[in-house]
Every structure is written in C-alpha cells, then in structure tokens.
Amino acid sequence: MLRLLAIEFKRSLLMLARYPMELFGQIVVITLIFYGLFLGARYIAGPTAQFGERLDALVVGYVLWTLVLFSIGQMSWGIMEEAREGTLEQVFLTQYGPVKVYLARNAAGLLINLGLNLIILLIIMALTGARVRLDPLALLPLFGVLLASYGVGFLLGAAALYFKRIQAFLQISQFVLMFLIMTPFEQLPGLFRLLGFVLPMAPGVGMMRGLMARGEAFDPALFMIALANGFFYLGLGLVLFSRMVRLVKQRGMLGGY
C-alpha cells in the first residue's frame, strides 16, 4: 500500500507540474472571489466597520470550503475525466482495485491541497487584515473534516461512476457545501445546533472556527464528535462506492461515457 501511495503522490505532482497555470489560476480566482465579497461587505457596512472575529470566522470557513471542494472534487472530476479519456477501465484492471487506488489518490493529493489552501489563507489574511490563529491543535478537527470530505467525495464519485456526466450536479453541490461549511451551526440554537453534529464535516468545521477565529479552548468531546462524524461519512462513502462498483460491473456500464 505504501508503494501505491508513493506512486500516486508522484502522479499528483506530475499532473501539477504539467499544468502549473491551472493551479495558479485557481489560487487567483479563489482569492479574488473572497476579496470581492469582503469589499462588498465593507461597502455595505461603511468604511469604519470592524468585522473582528466574525471576519476571522468567515475566512476560516471560506478556506475550509475551498479545501473541501478540492478534496471532494478531485475524485468525482477525476472519474469523469478518466471515463471520457478512456483510462478508467485500466484503473479497474489493477490488483489494488478502484477503492484502494482512489483512497491512495485522495491521501496523495492531501499534501498538495493543504499547501494550496495555506497559500490562499495567507493571501486572504494579507488582503483583508484578518488574523486567524494557525493553531496546531486545529489540525485535529481538520482530520475529521477531511475524512468526512473524502466520504462525500466517494459518494459523488459513485454518482460519477454511474451517470458519467454530473458536471451540473457538482457545480450546484458547491453551494450545498458552502451552506454546510459557512453556516455557524455551533452558535445556532436548538435543532440547528444538533444539525451541526450530524451533517457531514459540520462539527469539525465548527470546532476549527472556535479554535482559530474565536480563540476557544480545545474541547476533547467535540473533537470526538468531529472524528466520529468523519469516520461515519468516510465509511458510508466507501460502502456506497463499493456497491456502485459492483452495480456498474453488473450492468456493464463502466466504460461508457
């Protein structure tokens, strides 16, 4: 499995190296979108407005949203691209099988995604004056967020495997994810607070907002919930993806596009 991980890491780097402008464009666009939103909010609030920890929380949410978008999209866009280009079946013809190959691809892509999002975070902080605490403890709930995001990635990957063309659905799902990640469920009352524990990624994101933007102390119980949430959605994604692999083989739909 280590060999698989190493070769997938090399593959990710090669893909990145072949098209560096693609990466550069992504960083610029993502950063500019947030800066545009920030300028709009400041215009409405007036030049003297101070956003304080609310801006910091928004920055944490936004950067996490882009991180999750990359993590989730990597797999479903990858499957669609491979089905279109005609390499998907070769991935299925390996002894490791698609589940292990895509798990390794996700893990290999993680370092690159983290680096990319750290750059975005630093640029946004410089542009907006937001002061986010880069707390190492925040890496713990981030682990839960990433697990859940890969779970959702496997769910969307399963849909890509079956339908092959889900571009429109993926575009819309970005806004669903934005709702999941940007909504401060942890500060809402009643049912919304509960939803913040069970929706994918929500508890980990809420905990990170607390740690990085509001200066809250690390809560082990909340961390366990974030971790359980991550493992639950990853497990769900893996189970449904495996079943979809069986189904597309049953229906002979693997190669079609």
Added chain:
Amino acid sequence: MRPVLLARGLKKAYPGRPAPVVAVDGVNLAVAAGEVLAFLGPNGAGKTTTIKMVAGLVRPDAGEVQIAGRDPHKDPGALAALGAVLEGNRNVYWRFTPLENLEYFGVLKGLSPFEARRRGLSLLKRFGLVEKKNALTQQLSRGMQQKLAIAVALVHRPRLLLLDEPTLGLDVEAAEQVKALVRELAADGQAILLTTHQLGVAQALADRVAIIRKGKIVAEDRTEALLQRFSGEHYVIELEGVLDEARKETLLSLGARVEDGRVLYWGDSEGLWRVLEALRPLPLRRLEKDRADLTEVFLRLVKEGGHA
C-alpha cells in the same frame, strides 16, 4: 496443459424492454500459452461484453472465467496475470511520458518502482520507443501510442494479453509493426485473445479462430482447419481472352463449367491438364485451387447464419 484462459458457459443479459437483451449466451473460450485466438463477430454480437467479462469489468450472469487458474470476479489477484488494451480507449495517460506511464501502471500492477522502471525501459527498447521515453504521450503518433498501450499492458509480465482492435485506426506501416509485435509476443509464449474487424489481420495472426453471432459461438477451430473446411474442391481458371463456343462445348464435355468468364473444374490433376489443353493457346490470367479466406468464412457464418 491447462489453458491460460478458460471461460466456461458465460452468459450476460442487459436490462431492456419488453425483455432483457441477451448479449452473450453460453460462450466457452480457451487460450493456451503461445497461442493467438482471434475472437470475431459483427457489431453487437457480444465480443466486447465477452472480453470485458474475461477482464472482470463486466460481471457475468452465469459461467466462470479462470485466468491462470484464478477467477478475476472473485479474486482480484487474478488480474496480475492479465494485461489488456481495450478498444476505443486511450488506455494510457496522455499527460505522462511513455516511461512515466509504464512506471505508474507497473506499480499499480504490483511491481516495485525500480522494477517497473527497469521493465518499462526494456519494453520501450523492444518496441522501438526508447527515444520517445521522455516525450509527452499526447505528442506521439497514433501507432506509437498503440504500441505504448501494449507495452503498458505487458509491463507486469501477464500470462494473458487481451487486444481489442489493436490495429484499428493505424496506418499500414504502424499496423504491420503491431502485427509483427503480436507474432513476436506469441512466439515468446504469451497467450493472446484478439478481437478485430480486420479479418486479414486475424487470418495473419491467429492460430485459432472463434466466431460469435448473436451471443453464441458459431465456429471455433484452428485457422487453417476452418479455412480448409470452407474451401472448395474445385480449380478456378481465369482467362485474358473470350472463350469461343467450340471451346465451351469441349470444356463442358470434360466436366468443367464456365461462369462469369471463369472456368471452374471439379476433378483430379489429370483432368485439369486436359482442361488446360482445351484452353491452349489462350492466355491465362490466374489458375488456383479454390481457397476460402477468413472474410468468406466470416460472411458465410455470420450473414447466412450458418454453423461450423
């Protein structure tokens, strides 16, 4: 000796209205080491479904596949003995160089990175691609891309190679190179299951031929035996000039027939010489014993619905 590929009683139907569409209905196939089996059939006959059931990409409704004694539908380890180049697919990453493709797929197929690189370089040398090892695959010619796809399929030394339309879309020179490669591989002991619509390619390469029609195998035999079976027992003589009536009478009396300006004769060589004497001094264009080619065999079996 046990065949490298053994497929027994393969059946597959796809959902359809009003009834399921039967794609493959009880197909048996066997390919031994060093043997090329050409698996032929018209579009929609069930070739691709069968190939994909062999590769573990489509699950059969019934029947079983054994590759080197292991079932790819139950044991993913069976895929270690399989390499495949699938039709209509790129099969390799166009953003990678040939060597990067070989290293990547080599590791995915169980080799160490070092071994994958070493084996990749040796295949690139053998396939005449070593000078292109660091060029982007998308910049290679179609023929080179196809040779690379075959090299990638062979990187882990599989015992069975599936080649689905390996010469489709290639120019004459590239197609000849791929054919030569297939011959070489078979001579080295590789078991090869080949599908193609180019029957000349199949006839040139295949030790055995299996023809599928409407999901069922309608003929399976050694290529030579199949051609022999469909060849006639008569001689065909083509002439440059026109036969006069007197000669036609003589030929009829010798047991020959005249059809479309050709003389057809059923009989032994003594009789043939008598026919040739009767034709003297007319210039001959061609004289041969009737011999079917694979196209004729295929058309008779597939279009006329015959069995052999």
